[in-house]
Amino acid sequence: MIKRRLGRTNLMVSIIGFGAIKLPQVDLETSTKVLNRALDLGMNFIDTARSYGDSEEKIGFALSGRRDEFYLSTKTHALTYDDAVKDIERSLKSLRTDYIDIYMCHNPNHPSKFEKVMSPNGPLKALKEAKSKGIIGHIGFSCHRYHETMEKGIRSGEFDVIMIAYNLLNDELLDERILSLAKEMDVGVIAMKPLAGGFLAAPPAALANKSKIPINAETALRFILSNDAIATAIPGMMRVEEVEENARIGENFLSMSEEEKRMLMEVAGSLGKEFCRGCGYCQPCPQGILIPIILRHLTYYKYYDMREWAKGRYRMVEVKADSCLKCGQCVEKCPYNLNIPEMLAEAHHLLSQ
Ligand code: SF4
Ligand code: SF4
Structure with a gap:
């Protein structure tokens, strides 16, 4: 090495x-x-x-x-x-x-x-x-x-x-x-x-x-x-x-x-910056939402063409993304300034179809 x-x-x-x-x-x-x-x-x-x-x-x-x-x-x-x-x-x-x-x-x-x-x-x-x-x-x-x-x-x-x-x-x-x-x-x-x-x-x-x-x-x-x-x-x-x-x-x-x-x-x-890197800095969420996990499923749904798989995984997630109260605590901690509440809303919309 x-x-x-x-x-x-x-x-x-x-x-x-x-x-x-x-x-x-x-x-x-x-x-x-x-x-x-x-x-x-x-x-x-x-x-x-x-x-x-x-x-x-x-x-x-x-x-x-x-x-x-x-x-x-x-x-x-x-x-x-x-x-x-x-x-x-x-x-x-x-x-x-x-x-x-x-x-x-x-x-x-x-x-x-x-x-x-x-x-x-x-x-x-x-x-x-x-x-x-x-x-x-x-x-x-x-x-x-x-x-x-x-x-x-x-x-x-x-x-x-x-x-x-x-x-x-x-x-x-x-x-x-x-x-x-x-x-x-x-x-x-x-x-x-x-x-x-x-x-x-x-x-x-x-x-x-x-x-x-x-x-x-x-x-x-x-x-x-x-x-x-x-x-x-x-x-x-x-x-x-x-x-x-x-x-x-x-x-x-x-x-x-x-x-x-x-x-x-x-x-x-050309990919843009709107995806989660899974670093986990946004955790914990007071609502108990496992943000990196849900956003990973969103990435699989949107970019990997693994829609059914991602939806299946999301069904197993205990606290769903629509529990988000938009308190903004996670956003402050995200090093990539992602709009997490908006992404969670999108994830819930797409993954619970
Ligand atoms: S904005 Fe939503 S996801 Fe982020 S910490 Fe608050 S409740 Fe949790
Ligand atoms: S801090 Fe940002 S990039 Fe890191 S896991 Fe949370 S949402 Fe994803």
């Missing part, structure tokens, strides 16, 4: 890292197999977060005996010193380790949140203390959409690593400004959501057929990694086959030509 230097951390990370956000969707036995396979195939970077359900526990269970074979990154949503101290303790316990290579502040995107992170009694203070005690190797932050926050974080000098959503369909970062700045400041860049929640690994035929070059996991990952500001891309994985396919891509990586990139972006741009 090809490796790259993760900015000034000097960690040499595999260009394909393991995104552990999907582990809560599989049982302990499967997650153990998947994680071990990832290490066997040369992935040496695993990213999780306090808020990814039991992902930390599953990593701890599966890999505590192989801790010296990989770099570990986790994140906290804490916005105070005390909460961050507690989260670091919980992470160490769940991950069954005494050292975390990278600990990140989890998406302090809004300026008010970022201010809290940086405040004298904020989580950054706790992370710095943990670093000086040798519990944490490096401090980072993840950020969606807010370029101002990304820039402030990079320029602050406090963070060695930034994690951003970067993929073919996420055109917000394609102007490269943030990536160039990170490179200039030697801040390591981790690309999350490289396959847009799995969408780019198996895009709808309507999209794939338009393209002169195939749109699949390989081209989507090659597109990202052709930018040398990116050290590693971390697709979310929960099946051994996904690990094997992604590892192959990391082994055989070839940079993409400008012409290939242009062709891919042209097709991706």
Whole structure:
């Protein structure tokens, strides 16, 4: 597996890292197999977060005996010193380790949140203390959409690593400004959501057929990694086959030509932005609506020509989309600014026919 230097951390990370956000969707036995396979195939970077359900526990269970074979990154949503101290303790316990290579502040995107992170009694203070005690190797932050926050974080000098959503369909970062700045400041860049929640690994035929070059996991990952500001891309994985396919891509990586990139972006741009990436940030909904699940069925109905299948799945959904009260809580949390209540209304209309 090809490796790259993760900015000034000097960690040499595999260009394909393991995104552990999907582990809560599989049982302990499967997650153990998947994680071990990832290490066997040369992935040496695993990213999780306090808020990814039991992902930390599953990593701890599966890999505590192989801790010296990989770099570990986790994140906290804490916005105070005390909460961050507690989260670091919980992470160490769940991950069954005494050292975390990278600990990140989890998406302090809004300026008010970022201010809290940086405040004298904020989580950054706790992370710095943990670093000086040798519990944490490096401090980072993840950020969606807010370029101002990304820039402030990079320029602050406090963070060695930034994690951003970067993929073919996420055109917000394609102007490269943030990536160039990170490179200039030697801040390591981790690309999350490289396959847009799995969408780019198996895009709808309507999209794939338009393209002169195939749109699949390989081209989507090659597109990202052709930018040398990116050290590693971390697709979310929960099946051994996904690990094997992604590892192959990391082994055989070839940079993409400008012409290939242009062709891919042209097709991706024609899809529009009105689909759910399945990231789950909008949850929980006070009405108990499982938003990513329902919107996934909507995607299958609209783009994959799997109408009856999607309707059948929707029948099994306990809390239907018409329970939405349009309170807007989910919209505030969606990194892609999707109009979730409107999409749920469409889903209910189409899927309950
Ligand atoms: S707008 Fe609807 S789906 Fe979103 S949180 Fe409120 S009730 Fe739930
Ligand atoms: S609606 Fe938005 S936040 Fe929720 S899963 Fe989809 S993309 Fe993520």
